[in-house]
Amino acid sequence: MFKKLILGLALATAFSVYAPTTLAQSGPQATASTTALSEDQKINKLIAYIRNLEGATFIRNGSEHSPAEAADHLQAKYKKHAKRVTTAEIFIEQLASKSSMSGEVYKIKMPNGSVTEAGKVLRAELQRLSQASAGN
Numbered sequence: 001m002f003k004k005l006i007l008g009l010a011l012a013t014a015f016s017v018y019a020p021t022t023l024a025q026s027g028p029q030a031t032a033s034t035t036a037l038s039e040d041q042k043i044n045k046l047i048a049y050i051r052n053l054e055g056a057t058f059i060r061n062g063s064e065h066s067p068a069e070a071a072d073h074l075q076a077k078y079k080k081h082a083k084r085v086t087t088a089e090i091f092i093e094q095l096a097s098k099s100s101m102s103g104e105v106y107k108i109k110m111p112n113g114s115v116t117e118a119g120k121v122l123r124a125e126l127q128r129l130s131q132a133s134a135g136n
Contacts, residue, residue, distance in 0.1 A: 037133045042088035042126060043078060046096070047071050049125050050118075055111030058118070061099050064109075092122045 037045070050058075051071035058070035065073070077095045078085060085091045097119030098105045106118035 035133055035135075037129065039087045042129055043085070043091045045129055046088060046091065046122055046125060047074050047078070050074060050122075053108070057109040059107040059109060059115070061102050061104055070106075088126050092119055092126065096122055 048071070051067050053067045056067055058065040058067065060070070060073070074096050077100075078091060081095060085095060096106065097117065107115050108118050108121050109115045
């Protein structure tokens with residue numbers, strides 16, 4: 001009887017120590033593959049990123065626009081051309097980097113005064129999103 005009690009306690013202790021560790025180790029691995037963003041989600045996150053760039057000014061065809069105006073413009077372009085825009089990279093290249101009317105490159109004037117092409121800013125943000133969703 002004493003042997004059975006000791007064996008039972010040993011198994012219960014081993015299981016209680018082993019089980020949470022196993023679940024904790026498998027948790028992030030199991031969720032990492034399920035948290036990958038769809039292309040539509042990536043595009044919407046890029047538009048949200050633009051919308052939330054406080055203090056930035058967007059320069060489109062020589063006119064300055066607020067982050068909200070720029071995001072609304074990109075959202076409208078995406079809605080209009082969604083069938084042919086199948087990836088976030090295509091969104092950046094074909095819709096978010098330059099004017100389809102004039103061909104002029106979109107620019108972002110940052111709060112510190114530096115001016116950068118919108119496509120470069122969006123590519124950097126897309127890379128950050130991809131790394132974050134991959135768990136890197």
